[in-house]
Amino acid sequence: MDRLAGKTAIITGGGSGIGLASAKRFIAEGAFVYIFGRRQDVLDGALATLGDQARAVRGSVDDLGDLDRLYATVQAERGTLDIVMANAGTGSFAPLGQITSEQYDQTFDVNVKGLLFTVQQALPLMQAGGSIILTGSTTGVMGTPQFSIYSASKAAVRNLARSWAQDLRGTGIRVNVLSPGPTRTDLALSVVGEAAFEEMGATTPAGRLGEPAETAAAAAFLASADSSFMTGSEMFVDGGMAQI
Structure with a gap:
């Protein structure tokens, strides 16, 4: 299947987990993929599995200079951009009463600010037929104990898609949210704990x-x-978790 033949994609947080799996799938369907992330060792490991249809750029989504460099690289090497998967995210547990300003800033800087500017700075390279995919979460529509800040950030992502679909009227560029449920990634296992996550x-x-x-x-x-x-x-790709 070559549904994405000739397309150029960017995946933030593309070095591991859902981002890496998506990079593999996009390449299998014909795309050229840029993966963007903070850790060089993770990016190098991902490139070893993705092959010559992928390119890695190191940086953080909450650093606008890093995003400028990413899109300058795409423009210089590919000219245009067809797919943006804004997948980078972070989160940690803290119940109400123990939430810190640092935790709030870190979560919203990556999950909301970073996502916003990942998309906004991509737009000059996109044209009709382009697709923007925002990674959400079941937590955006559910109450989750000790996880309110992450959950609120994902609820914000959902509303951004609704609003941006209006802003993008007439451009031919689509924007949708992809919301996983409990998914076996290294990040999720480290945050939740393997036994508790399997139970979930x-x-x-x-x-x-x-x-x-x-x-x-x-x-x-x-x-x-x-x-x-x-x-x-x-x-939703959530095994029905948020659907009943």
Whole structure:
């Protein structure tokens, strides 16, 4: 299947987890992919598995200079951009009463500010037929104990997509949210703990954790013309967790 043949994509947080799985899927469907992340060792490891249809740029989404450098690289090497997957994110647990200003700033700087400028700075390189995918979360529509700041940041992502779909009227550029449920990534396992995370997966109607490749398959659909009549919407890949 070559639904993305000739397309150029950027995936932030593309060195591991859902971002890396999506990069693999996009490449398998014909795209050239730029992965963007903070850790050089993670990027190098990802490139070793992605091959010559991928390029890595190091930087942080909450640093506008790093984003400028990313898009300058894409423009110089590819000219235009077809797909943006704003996937970089962070979060940590803290109940109300123990939330710190530093935790709030870190979460919203990456999950909201970083996502905003990842998208906004991409727009000059995009044209009709382009697809913007924002990584949300089931937590954006659920109450989650000790996880309110992360959850609120993902609720903001959902509203940004609704508003940006209006802003992008007439451009031919679509924007949608892809919201995973409990998915087996190194980050999630480290934040939640493996035993607790497996238990969470068992509570879903599907009875298990999701795999990054399952979310990546949905990302490829949203990136392709197969989803051409979708914008401003949210697609859940959550084993039914937030649906019942």
